[in-house]
Amino acid sequence: MLLLRIFLLVVSSDILHVIAWGSIGHNLVARLAQSQLNSTTNNWIQHYIASDLRGDLGRIASWPDLILYPDTNPFDYVHWQWSRDLHYINIPAWNCSYIPSRDCVNDRCIEGALKNYSRRLVDRNSDYVEQQQALIFLVHFLGDIHQPLHSGFKNDQGGNTVKGFFLNGKNLTNLHTIWDVEIIVNRIQRHFQSDVNLYYNHLLTLMLNRSSMINETYNNYEEWVKESVDYVCKQVYLNDNGTRLNVSLNFTLGEEYFNRNWPTVDQRLTQAGWRLATLLNHLAEQRSSTKLPPDMQALIIMACIAIGIFILATIGFYQYKPPEIPDRSPLLAE
Numbered sequence: 001m002l003l004l005r006i007f008l009l010v011v012s013s014d015i016l017h018v019i020a021w022g023s024i025g026h027n028l029v030a031r032l033a034q035s036q037l038n039s040t041t042n043n044w045i046q047h048y049i050a051s052d053l054r055g056d057l058g059r060i061a062s063w064p065d066l067i068l069y070p071d072t073n074p075f076d077y078v079h080w081q082w083s084r085d086l087h088y089i090n091i092p093a094w095n096c097s098y099i100p101s102r103d104c105v106n107d108r109c110i111e112g113a114l115k116n117y118s119r120r121l122v123d124r125n126s127d128y129v130e131q132q133q134a135l136i137f138l139v140h141f142l143g144d145i146h147q148p149l150h151s152g153f154k155n156d157q158g159g160n161t162v163k164g165f166f167l168n169g170k171n172l173t174n175l176h177t178i179w180d181v182e183i184i185v186n187r188i189q190r191h192f193q194s195d196v197n198l199y200y201n202h203l204l205t206l207m208l209n210r211s212s213m214i215n216e217t218y219n220n221y222e223e224w225v226k227e228s229v230d231y232v233c234k235q236v237y238l239n240d241n242g243t244r245l246n247v248s249l250n251f252t253l254g255e256e257y258f259n260r261n262w263p264t265v266d267q268r269l270t271q272a273g274w275r276l277a278t279l280l281n282h283l284a285e286q287r288s289s290t291k292l293p294p295d296m297q298a299l300i301i302m303a304c305i306a307i308g309i310f311i312l313a314t315i316g317f318y319q320y321k322p323p324e325i326p327d328r329s330p331l332l333a334e
């Protein structure tokens with residue numbers, strides 16, 4: 001039932017929900033990663049992607065956002081609220097360092113979640129649904145950890161309460177949304193003829209050009225958080241004339257802010273894609289066994305029982321000999 005609900009949700013929601021890289025960012029990261037999966041890795045993760053999604057990792061990447069809100073998950077959103085904290089890390093404003101014992105208590109943050117779900121995905125004690133959930137959360141949180149404002153300041157909720165106007169927009173927006181969605185959307189509209197596939201191809205080239213040169217560990221989550229914190233303190237909160245944005249004044253961010261920051265967005269999307277691929281390839285090597293879906297397990301057990309009965313019946317048939325009739329009846333021998 002859970003499984004069914006998960007995928008009904010994913011299939012029926014092309015809604016762009018404005019949180020966490022938006023769905024475009026998550027989709028791009030997952031596609032970039034999937035292009036670099038070894039065939040064994042790709043075959044393995046296919047087990048967890050519903051067949052009507054045609055094996056596309058990008059189609060499941062936004063699910064952890066969709067489950068959180070009544071407009072995208074009206075019947076069940078309450079039950080997923082526990083996962084909300086796992087999408088980000090909060091540090092004190094302008095502290096500019098990430099201290100896990102302070103900022104990720106009991107692992108209830110994005111770094112803890114990545115550790116948790118990379119373990120659960122390959123844990124032989126997890127059942128199929130748990131492993132599927134682990135994969136989807138991993139794909140999603142690996143994107144989020146690269147969005148600088150998912151490692152942002154506590155006092156303004158990662159830029160959500162820092163409001164203002166972006167690129168001559170008439171509607172009030174906020175800093176978090178600019179980084180989740182608006183820089184990406186404007187980059188695609190202005191530089192890639194509104195074609196997300198052209199942008200994807202560009203990112204792919206960028207990723208392949210850079211990543212082969214980088215020596216990286218596949219799971220240095222803490223380092224990735226620190227990179228995000230660094231972007232937050234050094235460029236995300238600085239407006240075009242170098243003053244700091246804050247909650248008490250509406251900002252006006254223009255061309256200069258966009259041009260200064262889109263290269264960072266490109267960089268973070270490609271890093272996320274590459275790192276997700278490396279992580280999944282690594283986990284595929286680590287895993288001991290893949291569990292089949294429960295209905296498949298039941299089917300296999302039934303088939304084994306049926307074959308067993310057939311074999312026993314066959315053996316029984318060939319071994320059956322009519323009881324020999326003694327030459328003489330013991331009674332007659334008396």
Ligand SMILES: *[C@@H]1O[C@H](CO)[C@@H](O)[C@H](O)[C@H]1NC(C)=O
Binds near residue numbers: 037277281
């Ligand atoms: C898996 O793919 C990566 C590149 O994505 C490659 O470096 C690695 O050697 C591959 N591993 C296997 C076992 O093929």
Ligand SMILES: *[C@@H]1O[C@H](CO)[C@@H](O)[C@H](O)[C@H]1NC(C)=O
Binds near residue numbers: 094095096097099
């Ligand atoms: C950040 O917080 C830590 C621990 O509270 C402190 O040691 C450090 O000096 C702070 N850094 C800044 C830049 O405020």
Ligand SMILES: *[C@@H]1O[C@H](CO)[C@@H](O)[C@H](O)[C@H]1NC(C)=O
Binds near residue numbers: 109
């Ligand atoms: C680990 O995953 C389980 C299952 O989703 C969840 O209940 C738990 O809260 C997670 N813990 C962390 C720290 O992510």
Ligand SMILES: *[C@@H]1O[C@H](CO)[C@@H](O)[C@H](O)[C@H]1NC(C)=O
Binds near residue numbers: 169170171
């Ligand atoms: C601005 O807000 C109005 C009213 O909510 C909406 O109809 C319009 O599409 C928005 N414009 C943009 C560019 O998002």
Ligand SMILES: *[C@@H]1O[C@H](CO)[C@@H](O)[C@H](O)[C@H]1NC(C)=O
Binds near residue numbers: 205206209210
């Ligand atoms: C690839 O990377 C090198 C070195 O960083 C750079 O000079 C070159 O322009 C890049 N090529 C592309 C297509 O991005």
Ligand SMILES: *[C@@H]1O[C@H](CO)[C@@H](O)[C@H](O)[C@H]1NC(C)=O
Binds near residue numbers: 214
């Ligand atoms: C990558 O690691 C190898 C072996 O540890 C080292 O020789 C090489 O210089 C490193 N390359 C980069 C770009 O750091």
Ligand SMILES: *[C@@H]1O[C@H](CO)[C@@H](O)[C@H](O)[C@H]1NC(C)=O
Binds near residue numbers: 247248249
């Ligand atoms: C917020 O920013 C504005 C413009 O830089 C500044 O005048 C104001 O003092 C700041 N407010 C706080 C509380 O930092």
Ligand SMILES: *[C@@H]1O[C@H](CO)[C@@H](O)[C@H](O)[C@H]1NC(C)=O
Binds near residue numbers: 163
């Ligand atoms: C920011 O702009 C909105 C919309 O124009 C306005 O309602 C709000 O009062 C402004 N906030 C501040 C702090 O100036």
Ligand SMILES: *[C@@H]1O[C@H](CO)[C@@H](O)[C@H](O)[C@H]1NC(C)=O
Binds near residue numbers: 239240241243252253
């Ligand atoms: C800084 O730039 C903003 C617009 O981005 C403007 O509203 C503000 O007055 C400027 N502040 C100073 C001190 O120049």
